Structure formats: C-alpha cells, structure tokens
Amino acid sequence: MPELSTVAIITLLLVLVAEFVNGWTDAPNAIATIVSTRTLSMRNAVILAAIMNVLGAMSGTAVAATIGKGIVKPEVIDLSTVAAAMIGIIVWSTAAYRYGLPTSESHALVAGLAGAGMAKAGPSVLLWSGWQKVFIGIGISTFMGFGLGLAITAAILWTFRRLRVGLARTFFRRLQFLSTAFIAFSHGSNDGQKFMGVLALGLLMAGVFSEFQIPLWVILLASGTMGLGTAFGGWRIIRTMGMRLTKLEPYHGFAATTSAGFAIQLASWFGIPLSTTHTASTAIMGVGATRRLSAVRWGVGRQIVITWILTFPACGAIAWVSAKILSAIF
Secondary structure, eight states, X not given: OOOOOHHHHHHHHHHHXXXXXXXXXXXXXXXXXXXXXXXXXXXXXXXXXXXXXXXXXXXXXXXXHHHHHSSBOGGGOOXXXXXXXXXXXXXXXXXXXXXXXXXXXXXXXXXXXXXXXXXXXXXXXXXXXXXXXXXXXXHIIIIIHHHHHHHHHHHHHHHTTTSOHHHHHHHHHHHHHHHHHHHHHHHIIIIIHHHHHHXXXXXXXXXXXXXXXXXHHHHHHHHHHHHHHHHHHTHHHHHIIIXXXXXXXXXXXXXXXXXXXXXXXXXXXXXXXXXXXXXHHHHXXXXXXXXXXXXXXXXXXXXXXXXXXXXXXXXXXXXXXXXXHHHHHO
C-alpha cells in the first residue's frame, strides 16, 4: 500500500465525516416511521437498518458508478476536488440538521462535485448523461413517492375496512418490520452506494487502487460509519419525518416505507441516484393525505421542500469556494 499524502488523508477523512453526517440527516428516513409508531426501539431500528444497508450496498454498483464517473468528467477530478465537495455536504447538512430538517445527501453530493469541478475547469466538466439521471430521480422521488403512498394506503383502508382496530395494529406492526427492512435495503442499494463510490474514487486517486472498484471492506466501512451517524444523531430527523409531518399509525408506516422502497429500488436498478429524503417524505405526505389534506402539516413540508431547493446552490457554492481555497493551499 503506497504512503498516503496529506491531501489524500484529509480527503478520505472528509468522505467518512460526510458519510457520518449522512447517517444524521438522510439515513434516518428509512427508520423514521417504525420508530415513531413505536414498533421498534431506536436501538433495534438502527441495528436493522445497518444490516439491511450493508446487504443493499452489496446488491450492485450501478449508482456508485454514476456518482464516481457520470456527474463530472473523471479526468478533471482530483483529491482536492473531492475534499471540497465533501466540505459542501458537511457544512450544509450540519446546518440543516441543527433545525431538524432532513437533507438530500444525493443532491448535496452531486451539487458539491459539480461546484468543485466547475471551480477547477468551468461548466464544461458537467456530464449531461449523469445529470439526466439526477433529474429523472427527482421526478421518481417526488411523484412516485406521493402517488404510491396514497394508492397503497387507500388499498389498505378498503381491503381491511372490516378488521378490528386492535388486530389491524398488531398485523401491520409485523408487516412494518418487513417494509422497514425493505426500505433500508433499498437505501443501501442507492444512497449507500453514493458515498462508497466517492470513497472508492478517493482511494483510486490516492494510489491505493489501480482501478475503480468497490471491495467489501469499503462497503462495510461506509455502511458502518453511516450507521454510527444514525445512532448518535438520527433522532431529530426521525422526529420531523415520523412525528411532525403527520400522525402515523402502523399501517401508515407500512404504506410509506413500502412505497418509498419500491421507488428507490426501481431507481437503483437503472443506476439513477435517488434522494431517500425526497422519496420517504413525499410518501409520508401521500399517506397522510388519505385521511384529509389538513392531516399533513404542510408548514413542515414547506420547510423540507425549501431545504431541498436550496441544497443544490448552497452545496455547489460552498464546494466552489472550498475548491478554490484548497487548490491554493495544495
């Protein structure tokens, strides 16, 4: 193994810090409903999510390849560019976390890479093929999340309309365990792969790898770091998603996580980087809207949407400035 330079060590540490922050602000979306309905404790939900995230991350590398090679021209990226992108993610997501707002690490990551890349070589570094997948992902997360959440909840209400309330709660608590495992697996297959792709890219540029690859130890390191982030700081986001957005019963939680899981899995199949935050939150909104529109706290939803919109320019700008500073230093 070659001796790592100072910039390589800093970059790889920043990638892991960004993955830890991802565990704070994005990964909790997968377990928000099962914790808020008290089907599982926070500790057990984090263990379930960590296991299923690792399995999901091992299911393929299409999304990681899109992030590593499809957002900006690979030949323009160097260690300081990756470091600048990570700084953009860390600063923006930590600021949003302070207010309990979930952020999309998917959008933060692509915006950070774009901002850092443009600081080095201008807008020509952007690759339309990868960005096209990003925009398709926004559509899938927004419309499929809400639509599937609404449709599955409506189907449940009609199918089980004669089932006693107590029996229904018990039944859907068990199903919710399965649906949470499914969305955590889906999260690993999409969101989990993104930072694994960046970590692998950093190791390639540091000379640790001779070609782009994502071995098992990279998967375990990234997934473990994300799980620690969720365990230490995920409660704020769980509270926003599972309690403040709308009141959830176990069948709501099952419908929301199943809807989001299917949408994420579909995107992962085509290598489309998708925002778990967008998908889970719109699914919860769709589930809540089946009772009545006023059952959703649209003020909280508006804050989440504003955070989504600001993520692209904020992370891009922070990464652009950071890239200029790092280039001058190194």
